[in-house]
């Protein structure tokens with residue numbers, strides 16, 4: 001089962017920090033990669049590749065052109081689309097069904113306004129509470145529920161640095177030293 005995150009409507013400069021945090025969250029919580037739409041941002045792509053080089057992977061970052069085509073093709077290939085939105089069905093009522101449908105998934109999050117076709121394409125519109133918050137928090141809670149906490153045990157390949165958890169202070173092992 002492969003899980004990719006889709007970030008809609010990225011705006012160069014304005015969203016750089018949020019989108020970076022979204023990518024890092026996707027990576028840390030077990031997604032296989034991210035496809036972003038909106039404005040292309042090569043600096044952002046380079047930054048995520050650098051993180052993956054240092055902290056390990058695999059984690060793919062791709063820029064997508066044409067969301068509708070992309071969604072259509074994904075579903076034609078048997079994949080499903082989960083759209084995270086506060087207007088959707090509550091996660092606690094649908095997560096089991098989503099987990100049990102054992103096919104590749106796109107987890108779609110918005111930035112500013114999300115066009116209505118996204119709600120229609122989605123196999124599930126899922127709310128992490130019916131309160132407004134953020135795509136980063138919605139994504140992390142969703143992935144944690146989807147993977148039932150198993151993502152916390154994930155290990156990363158080809159990392160240059162590894163953190164050794166400490167009661168106090170910092171211990172980092174340089175694996176190529």
Ligand SMILES: C[S@@+](CC[C@H](N)C(=O)[O-])C[C@H]1O[C@@H](n2cnc3c(N)ncnc32)[C@H](O)[C@@H]1O
Pocket residue numbers: 084085086087108109110111112113114126127128129130131132133134135136138
């Ligand atoms: C800051 S919100 C903006 C939403 C925007 N106002 C709209 O029209 O949908 C950005 C993204 O965070 C996610 N999000 C925010 N609150 C959420 C919630 N309660 N449940 C699920 N996703 C949420 C959604 O993916 C949304 O597109």
